[in-house]
Amino acid sequence: MAVTFLQPGSPTRRFLGDFRESWIATGALAVVVLIVLLAVFAPWITPQDPYDIANLSLADARRPPGFVGSEGYVHVLGTDAQGRDLLSAILFGLRISLEMGLAAGLFSFVLGASLGILAAYLGGRFETAIMRFVDLQLSFPAILLALVLVALLGQGKGQLIVALVAAQYAYFARTAFGAAATERRKDYVEAAAATPLSGRRIILRHLLPNALPPLIVVATVQVANAIALEATLSFLGLGLPETEPSLGMLIANGFQYMMNGRYWISVYPGIALIVLIVAINLVGDQIRDQLNPRLRR
Amino acid sequence: MSAAAVLQVAGLSTSFFTKAGVARAVQDVSFTLGRGEVLGLVGESGSGKSVTGFSLLGLVDPPGRIVAGSVRLEGQELVGLPSHALRKVRGRRIAMIFQDPMMTLHPVLSIATQMGLAIAAHERVGRAATRARCIEVLNRVGIPGAAERLDAFPHQISGGMRQRVDIAIALLHRPAVIIADEPTTALDVSVQAQILAEMRSLVAESGTSLVWISHDLAVVAALSDRIAVMYGGRIVEEGPTDVVLTGPRHPYTQGLLDSLPSRAKPGTELVQIPGGTPSLLALPEGCPFRPRCPRETEICRTMPEPTGDALRRARCHHPLVLSPAEAA
Amino acid sequence: MLGFVLQRILQAALVMLAMSALVFVGVYAIGNPIDVLISPDATQDIRDATIARYGLDRPLWEQYGGFLGRLLQGDLGRSLVFGVPVLHLILSRLPATLELAVAAVLAATLIGVPLGMYAGYRPDSPLSKTIMTVSILGFSVPTFWVGLILILFFAVELGWLPAGSRGETVEVFGVGWSFLTANGLKHLILPALNLSLFKLAMMIRLARAGTREIMLSDTVKFARAAGLSDGTILRRHVLKLISIPIVTVFGLEFGSTLAFAVVTETIFSWPGLGKLVIDSIQSLDRPVMVAYLVLIAFLFVLINLSVDLVYALLDPRLRRGQVA
Numbered sequence: 001m002a003v004t005f006l007q008p009g010s011p012t013r014r015f016l017g018d019f020r021e022s023w024i025a026t027g028a029l030a031v032v033v034l035i036v037l038l039a040v041f042a043p044w045i046t047p048q049d050p051y052d053i054a055n056l057s058l059a060d061a062r063r064p065p066g067f068v069g070s071e072g073y074v075h076v077l078g079t080d081a082q083g084r085d086l087l088s089a090i091l092f093g094l095r096i097s098l099e100m101g102l103a104a105g106l107f108s109f110v111l112g113a114s115l116g117i118l119a120a121y122l123g124g125r126f127e128t129a130i131m132r133f134v135d136l137q138l139s140f141p142a143i144l145l146a147l148v149l150v151a152l153l154g155q156g157k158g159q160l161i162v163a164l165v166a167a168q169y170a171y172f173a174r175t176a177f178g179a180a181a182t183e184r185r186k187d188y189v190e191a192a193a194a195t196p197l198s199g200r201r202i203i204l205r206h207l208l209p210n211a212l213p214p215l216i217v218v219a220t221v222q223v224a225n226a227i228a229l230e231a232t233l234s235f236l237g238l239g240l241p242e243t244e245p246s247l248g249m250l251i252a253n254g255f256q257y258m259m260n261g262r263y264w265i266s267v268y269p270g271i272a273l274i275v276l277i278v279a280i281n282l283v284g285d286q287i288r289d290q291l292n293p294r295l296r297r
Numbered sequence: 298m299s300a301a302a303v304l305q306v307a308g309l310s311t312s313f314f315t316k317a318g319v320a321r322a323v324q325d326v327s328f329t330l331g332r333g334e335v336l337g338l339v340g341e342s343g344s345g346k347s348v349t350g351f352s353l354l355g356l357v358d359p360p361g362r363i364v365a366g367s368v369r370l371e372g373q374e375l376v377g378l379p380s381h382a383l384r385k386v387r388g389r390r391i392a393m394i395f396q397d398p399m400m401t402l403h404p405v406l407s408i409a410t411q412m413g414l415a416i417a418a419h420e421r422v423g424r425a426a427t428r429a430r431c432i433e434v435l436n437r438v439g440i441p442g443a444a445e446r447l448d449a450f451p452h453q454i455s456g457g458m459r460q461r462v463d464i465a466i467a468l469l470h471r472p473a474v475i476i477a478d479e480p481t482t483a484l485d486v487s488v489q490a491q492i493l494a495e496m497r498s499l500v501a502e503s504g505t506s507l508v509w510i511s512h513d514l515a516v517v518a519a520l521s522d523r524i525a526v527m528y529g530g531r532i533v534e535e536g537p538t539d540v541v542l543t544g545p546r547h548p549y550t551q552g553l554l555d556s557l558p559s560r561a562k563p564g565t566e567l568v569q570i571p572g573g574t575p576s577l578l579a580l581p582e583g584c585p586f587r588p589r590c591p592r593e594t595e596i597c598r599t600m601p602e603p604t605g606d607a608l609r610r611a612r613c614h615h616p617l618v619l620s621p622a623e624a625a
Numbered sequence: 626m627l628g629f630v631l632q633r634i635l636q637a638a639l640v641m642l643a644m645s646a647l648v649f650v651g652v653y654a655i656g657n658p659i660d661v662l663i664s665p666d667a668t669q670d671i672r673d674a675t676i677a678r679y680g681l682d683r684p685l686w687e688q689y690g691g692f693l694g695r696l697l698q699g700d701l702g703r704s705l706v707f708g709v710p711v712l713h714l715i716l717s718r719l720p721a722t723l724e725l726a727v728a729a730v731l732a733a734t735l736i737g738v739p740l741g742m743y744a745g746y747r748p749d750s751p752l753s754k755t756i757m758t759v760s761i762l763g764f765s766v767p768t769f770w771v772g773l774i775l776i777l778f779f780a781v782e783l784g785w786l787p788a789g790s791r792g793e794t795v796e797v798f799g800v801g802w803s804f805l806t807a808n809g810l811k812h813l814i815l816p817a818l819n820l821s822l823f824k825l826a827m828m829i830r831l832a833r834a835g836t837r838e839i840m841l842s843d844t845v846k847f848a849r850a851a852g853l854s855d856g857t858i859l860r861r862h863v864l865k866l867i868s869i870p871i872v873t874v875f876g877l878e879f880g881s882t883l884a885f886a887v888v889t890e891t892i893f894s895w896p897g898l899g900k901l902v903i904d905s906i907q908s909l910d911r912p913v914m915v916a917y918l919v920l921i922a923f924l925f926v927l928i929n930l931s932v933d934l935v936y937a938l939l940d941p942r943l944r945r946g947q948v949a
């Protein structure tokens with residue numbers, strides 16, 4: 001099983017081949033992988049543990065890129081307001097941003113896909129109720145919903161993930177429902193549903209596989225969106241607590257110093273953030289184009 | 298003949314440069330259209346009739362382009378004319394009507410607006426005069442209550458009425474030539490006959506020349522003075538309507554005639570030409586009709602040159618009726 | 626037409642009811658309702674009095690009824706921070722946000738539609754490719770980051786434009802407007818640009834897709850055959866057709882523009898609703914939050930309703946009961 005899907009001529013193989021043809025997407029994927037690796041191994045490759053207050057010296061604060069600090073090494077990207085090495089802070093910030101984005105994406109995926117597929121499978125009142133609610137929510141800006149939830153639930157990683165999931169699951173639900181409902185109406189599924197075969201079988205064998213490709217596209221985009229949303233909330237001071245400095249918070253902390261020319265405290269974390277988001281989006285764009293039957297030749 | 302020639306087409310070739318290859322949709326097409334004359338351009342779907350029509354107006358969109366030939370309208374060369382000059386010709390001196398009237402009119406502009414824009418494209422006319430002119434032309438194409446219809450939107454009138462509006466737009470500037478690309482194909486049979494009759498009297502009274510494109514030989518026969526038969530992007534036979542109908546030279550024309558229901562002897566089956574339309578991306582070497590032709594021989598692997606004169610000619614190595622020159 | 630309008634108004638009222646229930650459940654039932662109404666350091670007497678006054682000891686559905694009743698009378702409570710009626714507070718901040726949002730959506734439309742139409746008309750030109758790249762960036766780069774970069778370039782580095790507050794305002798109808806003074810207008814440019822970027826990207830995409838499709842249609846080919854110039858065709862035929870989805874998005878996005886104003890107003894210290902709501906979240910001024918949510922929900926419903934109606938005006942096919 002693990003080997004067959006990579007055999008020549010298999011759809012997965014063809015998919016990967018097509019993907020490699022676009023050098024932009026391939027480059028973007030390489031960037032994403034690199035960032036993930038940097039984030040995962042941050043504790044081993046950064047010159048400093050930015051969370052350890054003992055490491056920080058105010059004498060090193062707000063120094064420009066290239067400054068050699070009291071610890072004796074070069075602060076390649078400069079230091080922030082507390083004297084943190086910015087490069088270390090950014091890599092640790094990426095860790096948190098990715099963690100939040102992936103967790104929110106995963107939970108939204110599971111919740112949204114389950115609701116959407118269940119609505120398509122059960123139909124009737126359940127479908128109407130769920131999908132009406134989802135549509136209503138989709139017309140409402142995700143950022144406001146997340147904002148309000150964070151305000152109600154308080155700060156913290158768990159709370160933030162709940163807020164992000166609440167703001168995002170609806171996209172998955174709509175997508176899953178769309179694909180699953182089309183499949184559900186096909187004759188062979190109708191026929192299968194009429195037999196005493198278990199519903200689980202229909203859902204797992206027919207509905208889920210058909211909903212999966214569009215869901216994957218939504219998932220890529222939504223992970224990027226979750227990262228952006230988390231950064232926005234943290235920038236507004238409503239995301240994570242001070243002890244978990246994500247990229248958004250780094251940018252916010254540097255904001256006040258930007259006005260008097262100390263641009264790097266905000267700008268470098270920001271560049272890291274948008275490189276990550278844009279790279280994920282480019283990968284997502286390519287996957288969408290490849291899965292879109294209308295663009296297929 | 299050439300003194301009264303309104304449109305002279307010579308060696309016209311148009312190709313589409315697609316990813317899959319070069320589609321030579323129109324190749325070496327030549328014909329002459331006299332003033333007030335109706336030329337029927339007939340051929341199977343995909344034979345290049347529409348592309349010929351678009352080429353005459355310089356309306357071939359990329360990836361297509363006219364690669365060779367000349368189109369002279371009242372003596373003026375149109376091929377290679379800059380786009381702004383071409384625009385001034387279109388609609389004023391040569392106009393075109395399309396197949397599906399459901400697709401040609403703008404869905405959310407009123408008929409008055411659309412006709413007004415067509416007038417304003419070539420002339421500065423005041424509001425009242427524009428309106429009067431629209432009503433006059435709509436009346437001419439047989440639209441009852443033209444004054445009220447003018448303010449309607451396309452979805453509020455029938456398909457036949459829409460096609461009449463299209464015809465009215467083509468007639469607005471009294472062009473010397475109108476290309477009518479299967480204008481009745483999408484309509485009900487009864488409406489078809491009406492519009493056919495109206496077109497005939499319209500061109501007769503206005504002296505407009507007409508190129509009437511159709512896949513239906515019967516329609517063309519009823520209307521045209523002369524017939525040109527297209528196959529695989531080329532004109533394979535051309536001549537006065539009655540001559541072509543009674544004595545076709547090209548086996549393809551014969552095949553078309555045999556498949557006409559009105560010509561079949563009662564009780565016999567209709568004869569269909571065997572095989573299908575060739576792909577323009579992979580035309581056979583030599584005569585394009587060769588694979589389907591009952592008279593095919595070795596020489597058909599070379600492209601036959603037209604034989605006869607400008608009034609009556611065919612492209613065939615084994616014509617059914619010899620031209621005077623060949624007979625001699 | 627009248628039936629259509631009535632039907633839409635009824636639908637809007639129903640959605641509004643559902644929205645108010647959601648906000649009620651969200652804030653009053655999930656959070657501790659008493660926290661929403663009085664400050665945490667109020668005395669026990671005030672606490673009890675408030676509980677009695679708002680009927681917090683009553684069953685939930687009864688409370689919802691009361692909430693709805695007060696809502697209809699415009700009673701949204703008092704701000705804990707400012708000590709004034711919330712409605713008053715919100716209405717005083719609304720003009721600044723409306724001004725910003727309208728400027729942003731207008732900018733997005735006036736810049737985005739021509740750019741998108743050009744990209745659709747000449748899809749292979751280098752300029753079109755540049756336009757599309759910018760629109761991809763506009764979609765993925767977070768608003769707050771763009772705002773920061775705008776400030777860095779135009780305010781800090783170049784010093785051309787101010788980076789905060791509304792500047793001078795002029796009183797019209799009892800409220801101050803920035804766009805009427807040169808100084809105010811200068812203050813408006815950066816925030817409006819910032820807020821418009823996402824919509825700009827969206828408008829470009831919409832206009833491009835629509836233009837491309839329409840330019841290939843028989844309608845355009847027929848118009849060309851009649852001698853219309855490409856300019857006329859773009860201005861009359863294409864614009865008219867793409868205006869239908871654009872008005873829809875213009876309207877629908879106006880609501881989300883109000884929402885994103887939260888971010889822009891914070892960055893540019895624009896004293897509007899968004900800044901108010903962020904401040905009240907940070908200071909736990911919950912009555913303001915509730916009122917803001919209800920107002921936004923109301924605006925959303927109102928916008929959806931108007932879009933439907935404008936839509937019907939633009940597209941004669943949607944109007945029924947006319948001569949066939």
Ligand SMILES: Nc1ncnc2c1ncn2[C@@H]1O[C@H](COP(=O)(O)OP(=O)(O)O)[C@@H](O)[C@H]1O
Nearest residue numbers: 313320322341342343344345346347348349577
């Ligand atoms: N836009 C296009 N792109 C590529 N090929 C085209 C295009 N338009 C026409 N063609 C080619 O030209 C051929 C003739 O088309 P057309 O003139 O429309 O045929 P007809 O009108 O006789 O049915 C088509 O079969 C196709 O191969």
Ligand SMILES: [Mg+2]
Nearest residue numbers: 346347478479
């Ligand atoms: Mg055709």
